[in-house]
Amino acid sequence: MGCGLIMVRRIYMTKFEIYSKCPALYLPSKVEDYTYVIDNFSNLKACIGHEIIVYGLASKKGEHTSQRGVPYTSYHLTDSDDSASFVLFGDENSRVKEENQPMHIKGVIELVKGKYQINNASIIDDEKAGRIVPVYDGIKGKLIKAVANKSLQCNIGESQIKKGKDQIYLELECLFGESIESVLVELGFAGTMSVENLLNNVHNPKVVYEFYKSIEMLKRLSTALMAGAILKERKCVPTNPFQVTPKIDDKLLTKYIPFTLTGEQFYVASQIIERLCNGPTSLDGLLIGDVGTGKTVILAMAARQVLLSQTNSKVIFLAPNVSLCKQLSREICAMIPEVKSALVCAESNSYTNEARLIFGTTALLFKEFKDVELLIIDEQQQLSVDQRRKIKSIHYLEASATPIPRTLALTKYSNDNVFFLKHQHLPKDICTRVVYKEQGSDLMRSIHETLSYGCKVLIVCPKRDGEGNNNKMIDAESLASSLNLHFPGMVRVYHSALDDKECEIVLNEFKTHIPIMVSTSKIQVGLTIPDLRHCIVYGAERFGLTTLHQIRGRLARTQPQSGSNWGKFDLFLPNKPSESTLNRLNVLTQSCDGFYISEKDLELRGAGELLSGGKKQHGSTVSLIKNINVDFGRLAAAIEYLETLTQKINQPTCLHLNSSS
Structure with a gap:
């Protein structure tokens, strides 16, 4: 089967x-166990103390209002000998149509003054009672979730299960050809664990344990x-043409x-140069290194190797903003003074x-370049997949302290192309x-304390101005005006509405004599501000983990004249945060490791689209089977195992003939 057909089939x-x-491939997220039903009140x-389902005749006792002003209705549930009381709130009451209506009520049984009560009561549909019911998102x-459950519960039968299995087999055939059955047996999908049985176990569960085992x-x-x-894509996607080039000696490589x-x-630079x-x-x-680990020097060495070993080749540095671009130009050109350089941005x-x-x-993306040997993309998390591959080059090298979820997921199965810098040459506290x-x-x-030490303060806001500010979240312009009342003449504001020249003026003032700057997240990448020791992020819940870590990376980038290289990073929450928000932000209080934070970001946001042509850099990973996650922790091992397995299965059988016959 040709690669072109494979790529067509990959469109899920x-x-x-x-x-x-094909609803059999739309998996439920969990089950609710309604098997334990009591219909004899004795x-x-x-x-008592357990949540169960009670079956009896429901009759209305009265209507009431809680201390908080919430209306509710009380009921009796009876069998022939005894009764239990319960209450219902809101729309649940509309489901009780008549006196002595037979009903299944779920709740926690309590005994109060000799009378049974069903606390936290809810009505269970008759068709669910006595069953284990799958729950769909x-x-x-x-x-709507309720519509999905009404449509799918009890309605995925044998024909739908077979249709789902056939879709999976089509995909497997596309990937493994005639080896499909052998691959499934080797992976353990046979007998009671066949694909058909697994789909049946999750949509029509009989045992809770079997459901979760089948989901796994x-x-x-x-x-x-x-x-x-x-694996299939690796065989189908051609690599760029490659020509071996001589390595320049270490003395010349590190000269400037x-x-x-x-x-x-030196080890990481040598690895990259060996591959080049x-x-x-x-x-x-991909070069992954936290702020202060020396990424810029490694990139300069890679560029120097290419430029000094080949006479006509070009090296391009692509950066997400003008300020970082100019900073890179100054630092890199000082380490490669032998070649002519150029700057291409909106203003120049x-x-x-x-x-x-x-x-x-990104102004580079509108120009044509020839003989590009190496394209280096700094702060790759700021650019889209299309932007990072628009310029055609023999080699690509991306760099980031906090790679985007898709990029980080890709590193898990392409370790030969990932390089790590883990130690800061200027430790921070x-x-x-x-x-x-x-x-x-x-x-x-x-x-005030930070300013008394002669150091600078950066305050980052989620918005640049008050336009469309319906939620009353403070913006950079308003906060700068307010701070100017407390610190007259000491505050500047920096955001994307300023043109490049205005941005450069504000940054230069902040780097020299202005002690306070209010900014948007525009400040997050690459910039070095001398004596910046304190950063406050206003409305920190509105920023992603990696963005916050990048902002934190602006702190303590220069060694103080004495003492430790200290910094303060405050995540200010003007509103009460949810538990999930607080858990997310606490990742930053627990670690300053950019790679660890990127791993957590991958867990929270998802990896996006992993295969070539994919543009989603975070979110759910496209898969034939829906509502289930690809296990990235096992992906690299799965690739290695399948590669070995398919080679073993497809190896021709050798017949050893007895020479004496």
């Missing part, structure tokens, strides 16, 4: 299409499908580096054909804390 149905056309004593903006097996299958697709490299820095020079294929790599274009070292923002509205005066004292 959306979640809603699966729900509509057995209720043994159930809805689709945001397309499918289908998760394993989904991971195997992704691993198989990645302004400090002595650490052992880790000797392959075996062109490099499509010094490019000529003679330039071999080119720096630019950053104190990160969550600050609540009630602690506002403490925050102001902390600002």
Whole structure:
């Protein structure tokens, strides 16, 4: 089967299409166990303190109002000998149509003054009572959860299960050809664990344990499908043409580096240069290193190797904003003074054909370049997949302290192209804390304290101005005006509405004589501000983990004249946070490791689309089986296992003939 056909088959149905056309592949997220039903009230004593379902005749006692003003209705539930009382709120009452109506009521049994009560009561549909019922999630903006459950519960029968199995087999055939049955047996999907049985166990569960075991097996299958697709894609996608080039000697390579490299820095640079020079294929790599680990020097060494070993080749640095682009240009050009450089951004274009070292923002994407040997993308998390591959190059090298979820997920099965810097050459002592509205005066004292040391304060807001500010969240412009009343002439504001020249003026003032700057997240990448020791993020719940870590990376980038290299990072919450928000922000209070934070971000946001052509950089990973996650922790192992397995299965059998016969 040709690669072109494979790529066509990889276009999966959306979640809603699966729900509509092949619901057996729209998996439930959990089950509710309604098997234990009491219809003889003499057995209720043994159930005190437990949540069960009670069957009896319901009759209305009266209507009431709670102390908080919420209306509710009380009922009796009776059998021939005894009764239990319960209450219902809101729409549940409309389901009681008549006196002595037979009903199943779920709740916790309590005995109060010799009378049974059913607390936290709810009505259970008759068709669910006595069964284990699968529960399906809805689709945001397309499918209400209640509608999904009404449509799917009890309605996925044998024909739908077979249709789902056939879809999975089509996918498996696409990936493994005639080896499909052998692969399934080797992976454990046979007998009671066959694909058909697993689908039946999750949609028509008989035992709770079997449901969750089947979900885990289908998760394993989904991971195997992704691993198989990645393997198939590797064989189908051609690599860029590659030519072995000589390595320049270490003395020439490090000639203009302004400090002595650490052992880790030299090792990582050597790894990258080895791949650039000797392959075996062109490099499509990722350099992961936290702020202060020396990423810029490593990138400069890679560029220097290419430019000094080849006479006509070009190296391009792509950066997300003008300020970072100019900073990179100054630092890199100082380490590669032998070649002509150029800067291409919205306000400047010094490019000529003679330039071999080119720096630019996304303005580069509108130009044509020839002989590009290496494209380096700094702060790759700020750019889309299309932007990062628009310029054609032999080699690609991306860099980030906090790679986006999709990129981080890709590293889990392509370790030969991932390079890590883990040690900071300038250690930092950053104190990160969550600050609540009630602690506002403490925050102001902390600002005064920082300024008293002759250091600078950065305050980051989620919005640049008050336009469309319906939720009354303070913006950068308003906060800067307010702070100017307390610190007259000491505050500047920095955001995307300023043109490049205005931004440069504000940054230069902040780097020199202005002690306080109010900014949006525009400040987050790459910039070095001398003596910046204190950062406050206003409305921190509105920022992502990696963005917050990037902002924190602006702190303590220069060594103080004496003492530790300290910094304060305050996550200010003007409103009461949800438990999930607080758990997310506490990731930052617990760790300053950018890679760890990126891992947590991947867990929270999802990996997006992993296969080539995918553009979603976070979110759910496209899979044939819906509502189930690919297990990224096992993906690399699954790829390696399937590669070995398919080679073993497809190996021709050798017949050893007895020579004496």
